[in-house]
Amino acid sequence: MNLLSYLYRQSRQLLLLATIAGAIAGLSGAALVAVINKGINAPDRLWEFGLAFFGLCLLMLVSKLVAEISLLHLTQGAIYRLRLDLSTKLLATSVHRQQTLGKHRLLVILTDDVNTFTNAFEFIPVLFINAIVVSGGLAYMAWLSWPMLLMLAAFLSVGLLGFHMAERRPLAHLAKVREQKDVLYQHFRSLIEGARELQLNTERGRDFVSGVLAPGAAEFRQRFVRGMRGYAIVANIGTLLFYLNIGVLLFVIPHWLRLPAETLSGFTITLLFLIRPIIDLMTALPTLRQAGFSLAKIRQLDQELVPSEAAGDAARAFDTSAPLSIELKGVCHRYPGESGDGSFMLGPMDLRIAQGELIFIVGGNGSGKTTLAMLLLGLYAPEAGAVALNGIDVTDSNREAYRQHFSAVFADFHLFEQLPGIAGAARHQHALHYVKALGLQHKVKIEDGRFSTTNLSTGQRKRLALVAAYLEDRPVYLFDEWAADQDPVFKRVFYTELLPELKARGKTILVISHDDAYFSAADRVIKLEDGHLHVPERRDACAA
DSSP states (O other): OHHHHHHHHHOHHHHHHHHHHHHHHHHHHHHHHHHHHHHHHOGGGHHHHHHHHHHHHHHHHHHHHHHHHHHHHHHHHHHHHHHHHHHHHHHHSOHHHHHHHOHHHHHIIIIIIHHHHHHHHHHHHHHHHHHHHHHHHHHHHHHHOHHHHHHHHHHHHHHHHHHHHHTHHHHHHHHHHHHHHHHHHHHHHHHHHTHHHHHHOHHHHHHHIIIIIHHHHHHHHHHHHHHHHHHHHHHHHHHHHHHHHHHHHHHTTHHHHOOOHHHHHHHHHHHHHHHHHHHHHHHHHHHHHHHHHHHHHHHHHHHHTOOSSOOOOTTTSSOOSSOOEEEEEEEEEEEOOTTSSSOEEEEEEEEEEETTOEEEEEEOTTSSHHHHHHHHHTSSOOSEEEEEETTEEOOTTTHHHHHTTEEEEOTTOOOOSBOTTOOSHHHHHHHHHHHHHTTOTTTOOEETTEESOOOSOHHHHHHHHHHHHHHHOOSEEEEESGGGGSOHHHHHHIIIIIHHHHHHTTOEEEEEOOOGGGGGGOSEEEEEBTTBSSOGGGGGGGOO
C-alpha cells in the first residue's frame, strides 16, 4: 500500500490509466475462462466461442500492454524524481548535518535502498496486472455460484490470516537485515579507505576481516536466510492450501450443494487459471517487504535532509558594489577535540578581512584552522556571534548566497572531471594556461569542458583542483594545505607566481599553511592556538 500511495502522489493520471487498462485485462482474462468453459460444454457453438476467444486474447494483450507501459513510465519517473530530489536536498543540507548523519548511512540509502526500491518497482506492472486478473477471476466465480465463492473466500480468509501470523518472524528478520546493512557499509568503507594500512600489516588485516567484517556479514547472512526461508515455507504452504481448496471445492462441496457440472468445471478452470498469478503475488512479497523497509529509510532521510537554509538571491543579499569585507564578530563554534569529549571550543573570535588581502592561517594540529575555514566559507554556522559580508550578517536566509563568493581547495578535496564555466575560447585558454603552469600539459588535456583524465598522483590531482578553482573566478579563494603534497618547484610557483597573480586581480586569498619559508609573501599571518587568536580572557563568553 505504501508503494501504491507513493505512485498515486507521483501521477494520478498514469495510475488511473494503468488501473483502467489493468481492469480490462483482468476482466478479459476472466472472460476467457468463461468462454473456454462455455465452449467445452457447447460443442455445437465452437465457431462462435472461437471468435470470442481470439477477440478477448487481442483485447487482453492490448490492455495489458497499455497498463504495463503506463506503469513503466510511472515507476521510472518516480525513481528519477526520487534520486534527483534526494540529491538536491543533500546539497542543500549543511555539511555539519551531513557529517552528523554519517557517510556510510547516506551511501547505503542513496545506493542500496534506492536500488531495492527500484527492483520492487520492476515487479509492480506484473503484480498489478496479476492482482486485477485474480479479482476478475473471483468476480467470474461469483457469477457462477455465490455459495461456492463464499466458501472459497472463507478458506482464503483463514489462509491469509495464517499467512499474516506466520510472516511475523520472517518480517522481523528482514527488518534486522536492513539495519545490518548500515553496519556492513560502515565496515566496507573502512576496508576501502584503510586498504593500504591493512595491507602493510597482514595480521591487522586478518583481524579486521575475521573480527570486524566477518561477524557483521555473518549476522546479515543469518538474518537474510531466516527471513527468506520463512517466506519460502509460508509461500509453499500457501500454495499447497490453495490446491487443497480446489480439492475440497471439487470433491466435497458438490455433495452438499448439488451444483451442475458446468459450474464445477468453470470453478476448476478458473482456479487453475489463477494459480500462476497468485503464486507470483506471494513470491514477490519478500521483495515488496524489503522495499517497504527501504522506503521507510528513504523517507526518514528525506525528512532529515529538509534544508535548514533558504536559498538566497546572490544579487540582492549583499552589496557587491563596495569593496568586499568579511568580518567575524564574537564567533564561537564547538567541535570535537583530541580528548573526544566534544568540548573543544573555537573562539570567541573577532576578525576582519579586506578585499585583496593575502592572509596565511597557521597553527598546530587541532588548533582550529580548518574549522575557522569552514566558518569563513559558510559551510558551518557559528553557535554564537556572527559572520558578516559587507556589513550584512550571514543568516540561514542568505548563507547560500554568501557561499557563492568563495572557491576552495580542501586538504581532503574531491576532483571533478567537469570544469566550471569553461565555455568560450578565452576560458579554455585560461584553463590551458594554468594546466601548463602547473606542469600537467603532457598528462592532461581539456576536452569538451572536462579533464581528459583524473587518474593521477595526489599532488597532480591537487594541481588540477587548483585549475578548477581558478576557473570559478570567485572573489575569495581558500587553499587548505594545498602545497603539502607538492614538489618544491610547484610550491615556489604556487607561493611566488599563482598567489600574487590572484592578488593582482583583486582576489582575497586565505591560505592554511605550514610553509614558514613563504610567510613573507602574506599581507598578514593569523596564528591560532587552542582555538583562539590570543584572546584567552574572552573564552568565558562561549561557555554557554
